[in-house]
Amino acid sequence: MRHLLCAALCCLCLGQAIAGDAAARTPPRVVPLDWGLASTLFALGVKVPALAEKSGYADWVGPENLSDDVVDLGLRLAPDMERLRNADPDLILITPQFSSIVPRIETIAKTKVYATFTPEKTPLSNSIRIARELGELLNASDRAEQLVASTNEALADLRRSRETKPEACPVLVVNFVDERHVRVFADGSLYDDVLKAGNIENAWRRPTNYWGFGTAPASALLDYPDAALIVIGPTPPQVQRILDASGGTQTFDTLLHHLPAVEAGRLRIIPAIWSFGGLPEAARLAKALTSANLPECPHD
Amino acid sequence: MTSSRLPLLRVWPLLCLAALLVFLAGSNISAIGGGSLWGPIWSGTTSGTASSIRMSYVYSPQLVMALLSGSGLGFAGCVFQLSLLNPLASPSTLGVSSGAQLALTLTLLLAPELHASHAFAIALTGSFLAWGLVAAIGGRRLEDPLTLLLSGMAVSFTLAAVTTCLFILKDHYLNSMFIWGAGDLAQNGWDGVRFLAPKLVFGAAIVLAMSRPLSLLGLGTGVARSAGVPVGWARAIVLSAAILITAAITAAVGIIAFVGLAAPHIARMAGARRVIPQLLTAALTGALLLGVTDQALQFLLKSLASFLPAGALAGMLGAPLILYLMRKMAKPPVQPEHSLWLRPHIIRSRADQWRLVAICCMVLLVCLAIALGLPSLDLPLILDWRAPRVLTALLAGCALGCAGCLGQRLLGNPMASPESMGISAGAIMGTVLVLLILPAAGTVGQTAGALGGALIVLMSVLFYGRHQDFDPRSLILVGIAITAIADAAILIFFATGDPRVSQVLALMSGSTYRASYELLSIPAGLSLVAVLMILPALRWLDILPIGNGTARALGMPLALARTVIIISMALLTVAATLLAGPITFVGLAAPQIARVIGLRSTGSHLAGSAALGGSVIVFSDFAGRRLFLPYELPAGLMSVLIGAFGLVLTLTVLRFYGKRRRGRDTAVRGVAA
Structure with a gap:
């Protein structure tokens, strides 16, 4: 048994040594365990050898076409350790949500923690910092600055379009869970930071969780009669039907038709944008909001 | 309805509930904007103000929905209990709810459009398929209430395990199922009520038309048969009607626990004895219970503005009531406890028993070799990554097997298991609480939470049991209540949409x-202490299953013996929970199997249970890693699925046996479930 343990220890040390050598490899193999970090890496032009829940990533986060040689690591919060090891990474990127498995991951490769969502509730500025740090770490500072600049550009566009409308409505940013419940994004969410950067007021005043959203019955939207409603996908089919029909002839008679925002035509629908994402998602939301042409609420 | 014939004393709880409902509804309405708003609802027009829209599209439909679903659940629950002669029969204990849930989850994944348009048909199909499965497993023995309940629970657990697998693998696509599972009554208009009401009326009409056969069924199968009732058909029709009602409710609002179980009991306590009054009183009680829960939630949460689903909350509030009801029921035992033991077909000598233990250990070794991936010799991979997990699974499985064996011998009850004391539930509640308070908590925090939760539960169980001389039954009752509360708390946690659902589900199952060599030391130490504690008590364990009287006559210090056994059982459970989270089923099954194959003496029974428990968990862990590689399913879930397979196998074999020696032992098959 002692021999076995010794052998194990040796192997461990050997593994570390190999990992140490490999850090000099260019370009280094970086495996992000978090989808938001993965999306930032793609935006930086970094090739990612492995990704968790690959098919889910295509559905929820990325327009990126993942090539077939990207290894699927399994569940996001419980990636397959043996596959992760076999992917032979030089660097593993995680968020604090993985802290319970950090000691295990660290034996595979150098591990860095990047927190987009922190108790300070500033995901956008965190994302900018993370993009720059990743750029520096991976010798892609130019690309990182480009990404930051293009995001700032998108945010500036949003702000300018807001300035043309002195009486722009405060907004509610929601995602429909089913026809009776919504997730409302506010203080602490990436969406909300984009709104702040665009100088758009978020109407939601109720407490939110660590990631900046709260679950509420759809009727809670009645409490904000003067707000515009921004629905971010994916929207369940039954809700989609109702929202699509709301412009034309009314064949349904549900609360959703009588939401003040829907009745007054202050509804905007935006395709899915990963709410736990990073800088690329912020830029996409800013562009979508700009082109959605947010409505005005004249005060009379 | 019944109050005119009954003394006021008995119906006072119902009157109180009704008064409370009126008060809460009144104050909620006035908070929205006053009673003047009723006008537009009756006339069918809305004036367009926020408060009138709230009144006519949100508040009123929700109130009506709460009353309708409550009455439906009470009514259907009463039908279940009457026709199956079983006070614990309900859609959840019979697997019907789990069937609906699995069917809806699958369709949401595979065909979201279909899920949106045909929720009722899907829920109904799932419910009936689950019921068919229960009937197939129970076979002819379905008339025996115990067999029915056990087959129902087995189907329910298995289907729930499959659903949980889907939740873990596809959590993002199933957000709406989490809210649905917690049973929120919020409405968007009258569509839900228009959908539900006709189905309820249809189902109720069928049952009421069958009220005479139903009342005869309630007197016992024999009575019904001699009165000329075609028992099988009558039961099938009323049960189908009840399943129709519950499926409609689950499709409309989701799973609402407890109301269907409690309402009929309260109705009977209020003095409703004959079938039709009992059904109607149960419906009324259900409506009041759910109505009051819903209105109280709205009343209290107005200021807090947070989201709490009524269905899960009802489950939480109902736990004490379930405790009370089970206590009342537990007094006249259905049958003497010993007859519940699966009887081994062969009596073996001590030496033979130990030879069997050796065979169990060899099975365990084979499982270990498979799980480690031998004969591949990628040593670093095996030592770094597989060995810690396999060791963890091994230790957890052995500890649970031992704990289950201790529990079953202590209580003289083959259905006893570590989780039935609520310790696992306590550990998991602690973990979830830590995750809620510190979203970035690491291993240390989560472990501390688990240990804290388990200790609190253990303390309360010991405190509660102290007065009853640690009477086994009261221990299990506390465990069931605590588990019910934990389940409800977790449902609410999921409904909030926390992005760590998949992680917590895996932990919970x-x-x-997260296994590593470092994490092995504390649980290993705890198990060692437990084993050292139990060694001097082996003789007590030989005597305890025989009965209290014998034990006392032999001069055994009963309270001391029980305390020692309970504490070591708790230590083993905590150790297993720390290692691998709450794994159900194996603590129940391993000692049973060990006994069936003929391990009767305490020593060999303990050793055999440990070896078999270890084998099951080690193999489950391996299967969970391999089945959807690289998507990993937790060992606990896999052990339930493997167990279900084993159950079907056992029942088939036993049925075959039964054909050859019919009438030999009726209890056997029931318990095998």
Whole structure:
């Protein structure tokens, strides 16, 4: 048994040594365990050898076409350790949500923690910092600055379009869970930071969780009669039907038709944008909001 | 309805509930904007103000929905209990709810459009398929209430395990199922009520038309048969009607626990004895219970503005009531406890028993070799990554097997298991609480939470049991109540949409994912202490299953013996929970199997249970890693699925046996479930 343990220890040390050598490899193999970090890496032009829940990533986060040689690591919060090891990474990127498995991951490769969502509730500025740090770490500072600049550009566009409308409505940013419940994004969410950067007021005043959203019955939207409603996908089919029909002839008679925002035509629908994402998602939301042409609420 | 014939004393709880409902509804309405708003609802027009829209599209439909679903659940629950002669029969204990849930989850994944348009048909199909499965497993023995309940629970657990697998693998696509599972009554208009009401009326009409056969069924199968009732058909029709009602409710609002179980009991306590009054009183009680829960939630949460689903909350509030009801029921035992033991077909000598233990150990070794991936010799991979997990699974499985064996011998009850004391539930509640308070908590925090939760539960169980001389039954009752509360708390946690659902689900179902050599030491120490504690008590364990009287006559210090056994059982459970989270089923099954194959003496029974428990968990862990590689399913879930397979196998074999020696032993098959 002692021999076995010794052998194990040796192997461990050997593994570390190999990992140490490999850090000099260019370009280094970086495996992000978090989808938001993965999306930032793609935006930086970094090739990612492995990704968790690959098919889910295509559905929820990325327009990126993942090539077939990207290894699927399994569940996001419980990636397959043996596959992760076999992917032979030089660097593993995680968020604090993985802290319970950090000691295990660290034996595979150098591990860095990047927190987009922190108790300070500033995901956008965190994302900018993370993009720059990743750029520096991976010798892609130019690309990182480009990404930051293009995001700032998108945010500036949003702000300018807001300035043309002195009486722009405060907004509610929601995602429909089913026809009776919504997730409302506010203080602490990436969406909300984009709104702040665009100088758009978020109407939601109720407490939110660590990631900046709260679950509420759809009727809670009645409490904000003067707000515009921004629905971010994916929207369940039954809700989609109702929202699509709301412009034309009314064949349904549900609360959703009588939401003040829907009745007054202050509804905007935006395709899915990963709410736990990073800088690329912020830029996409800013562009979508700009082109959605947010409505005005004249005060009379 | 019944109050005119009954003394006021008995119906006072119902009157209180009704008064409370009126008060709460009144104050909620006035908070929205006053009673003047009723006008537009009756006339069918809305004036367009926020408060009138709220009144006519949100508040009123929700109130009506709460009353309708409550009455439906009470009514259907009463039908279940009457026709199956079983006070614990309900859609959840019979697997019907789990069937609906699995069917809806699958369709949401595979065909979201279909899920949106045909929820009722899907829920109904799932419910009936689950019921068919229960009937197939129970076979002819379905008339025996115990067999029915056990087959129902087995189907329910298995289907729920499959659903949980889907939740873990596809959590993002199933957000709406989490809210649905917690049973929120919020409405968007009258569509839900228009959908539900005709189905309820149809189902109720069928049952009421069958009220005479139903009342005869309630007197016992024999009575019904001699009165000329075609028992099988009558039961099938009323049960189908009840399943129709519950499926409609689950499709409309989701799973609402407890109301269907409690309402009929309260109705009977209020003095409703004959079938039709009992059904109607149960419906009324159900409506009041759910109505009051819903209105109280709205009343209290107005200021807090947070989201709490009524269905899960009802489950939480109902736990004490379930405790009370089970206590009342537990007094006249259905049958003497010993007859519940699966009887081994062969009596073996001590030496033979130990030879069997050796065979169990060899099975365990084979499982270990498979799980480690031998004969591949990628040593670093095996030592770094597989060995810690396999060791963790091994230790957890052995500890649970031992704990289950201790529990079953202590209580003289083959259905006893570590989780039935609520310790696992306590551990998991602690973990979830830590995750809620500190979203970035690491291993240390989560472990501390688990240990804290388990200790609190253990303390309360010991405190509660102290007065009853640690009477086994009261221990299990506390465990059931605590588990019910934990389940409800977790449902509410999921409904809030926390992005860590998949992780918490895996933790809760028992996973070795976070295993490492460092984490092995504390649980190993705890298990060692437990084993050292139990060694001097082996003789007590030989005597305890025989009965209290014998034990006392032999001069055994009963309270001391029980305390020692309970504490070591708790230590083993905590150790297993720390290692791999709450793994259910194996603590129940391993000692049973060990006994069936003929391990009767305490020593060999303990050793055999440990070896078999270890084998099951080690193999489950391996299967969970391999089945959807690289997507990993927790060992706990896999052990339930493997167990279900084993159950079907056992029942088939036993049925075959039964054909050859019919009438030999009726209790056997029931318990095998």
